[in-house]
Amino acid sequence: MSIGIENLGKFVFEYISKYREGYESFTSLPPNGAGYPKYTISPFLKSEAFEVILAEDGVVINEVASEPEHQWYIAGGPALKVDLEPTKTPSEVTQFIKDNxxxxxxxxxxxxxxxxxxxxxxxxxxxxxxxxxKTVVNDELNVSLHLIEVKTSLKKLVCNLTFGAYGIVLEPHLPDTRSSFGEPYIIEKMGFFPADLNNRRFFNYIEIFGQSDIEAWDERIISLRVKHDLRRDFAKTLSRPEGNNGGSISMGATNQWVENYTNRLGTLKLVIDDFRNTLLFQSHETEDVFHKLIEKHPILLDVYGSCESKPKLHYPDGELSPIGKTYVEPDFIVSYADQSYKLVELERASKNVATKQGQPRAEVGQAAFQTAEWVHYIREHYNQIRTRYPGIHTKCKTSLIMSRSTQSSFNNVADINRYKEMIIQQYNVDEFLTYDDLFDRACTAYTVLTGLSPHGI
Structure with missing residues (x-):
């Protein structure tokens, strides 16, 4: 027996509510939660509108979102263009492609x-x-659902939604009644259109389920589905630290991100061992030793971001920095999937932090001044780098890494952690770490991420 469309709407509302509750638990700090980063891993966290379509033998849940600002159906996509022979592509489109x-x-x-x-x-x-x-609204969630019931099969519905790309030209192997409950076919950031451009659709996020029967949409299984989906969505997001810039298709249990995620986890374990050896035997060397180590294994600097070594931020022609520089150069810029950034300055592991009188040594101030130079540049010359680092002027943090977490490095300061907090306040940096802190973070990240092992999903 098929679920009713209005009961399906109630299920989706309850799913969204529990998904958001579960996300808060996943991202809360221990012991209340798992401590995962607060990335937007799913449209169910913030999106305000969905289209829910009930077919005779399946369900489609589509995020209602704006299509890309560029003419993705001319160039850029990513998209599938359904065509015939001879082509139906307008001559002006072909000419535009040639002219450019x-x-x-x-x-x-x-x-x-x-x-x-x-x-x-x-x-x-x-x-x-x-x-x-019918459109229904949940004011508490700030979500509206446009409910649609169609008297047709899931295969025909998807065929029409994709202009024949799936069902006539390609065999998409959609889920069906034999598929496991709650394992959808997912399309992300992918467009579809016929060659004559009479219509088009861009799916920011759409889930296709192969069941419409009551058992598959019983509200008693929502909690189990949420736990599974949260782990899937976190692992999928963390497997691509550079962000999801292209389209993707995931066919049920065949998750394309699993191999990438597993490889990153294995790599992290190996480089932690390499980092440990460097701390033990080369911490007296210059910071270049650690720079080369992190450049080779950027996952050590940040598991959740994509790292760029020594990017040059040039001043406009004819203009210099307040102290006469033509460019500034962070040791690393870490870019995250949510278009936020971290600017990192590395100093020697052998440098001490505090003087005998307990004040920060001059080296700390010198390093902090460099981070101030970067922030000043970004505020004054964002237009120079906006294409390279979109949004960096509003979502950017600074990090200073130096010294070791030893009493000798801090000249017998009674509470090293509180002393670091004072440095952060005095020099207006967002983060002050020792190399031991960085090592501990990598170890903690490995432990946390092991809990998302795809083999358990």
């Missing part, structure tokens, strides 16, 4: 040609046989 030197080059548009007739309704992407429509 894009002919024959990868442009993110993947042309697929139908070998059979495509009905007019499919070519135009019309959803047929709608028997019920």
């Amino acid at each position: 030197g894009l002919a024959g080059k990868p442009i993110g548009i993947y042309r697929i040609v139908a070998k059979e007739h495509i009905p007019s309704s499919v070519w135009k992407g019309k959803i047929k046989n709608i028997s019920f429509q």
Whole structure:
């Protein structure tokens, strides 16, 4: 027996509520939670509108979101263009591609040609046989659901939604009644359109389920589904620290990110051992030893971000910094999936932090001054780097790494952690770490991420 469309809406609202509750637990600091980073891992956290379509033998949940600002259906995509022979692509589009030197080059548009007739309704992407429509709102969640019931199969529904790309040109192997409950076919950041551009759809995030029966949408299984989905979504996000810039398709239990995630976890374990040996036997060397180590294994600096070594931030022609520099150069810039950043300054592990009188040594102030130079540059010359680091002027932190967590390094300061807090306040840096702190963070991250092992998902 199929679930009713309005009961399906209640299920989705309850799922969103429990997903957000579970996310808060995952991102809370121990002992209350697991301490995962607060990344936006799913549209169910913040999106305000979804389209929920109930077919005769399946369900589609689609995030209602704006399509990309660029003309993704001309160039950029990523998208599948459904075409015929001879092509239906307008001549002006072909000419535009040639005029801009894009002919024959990868442009993110993947042309697929139908070998059979495509009905007019499919070519135009019309959803047929709608028997019920209603929009419902949950003010507490600030989410609206546009509920649609169609008297057609899931395969035909998806075929129309994708203009025949799935179902006529390609065999997508959609989930069906034999699939496990709660394992959807997921499409992220992918567009579909017919070659004549009569219509188009860009799916920021869409889930396709192969069941419509009551058992698959019983509210008693929501908690289990949420736990599984949170681990899946965190692991998927953390497997790509550079962010999800392209489209992706995940077919049920066949998760494309599993191998990447497992490889990163194994790499982290190996480089932790390498870091330990460097601390034991080379901590007296210059900071270049640690720079090269982190450059080789950037995962040590931050498991959750993508690291760039010694990026040069140039001043505009004819302009210098307040102290006469033509450019500033952080040791590293860490970029995160949510377009936030961290600027990192490395100093020697052998440098002491405090004087005999308990004041920070001059080296601390000199290093902190460099971080101030970077922040000043970003505020004054964001336009110079906005394409390279979008949003860095609003979401940027500074980090200073030096010395060891030993009493001799801090000249017998009674409470080293509180002393670090004073340094942060005095020099207006966001983070002050020793190399031992950095090592401990890597070890903790490995322990935490092991709990997301894809083999258990």
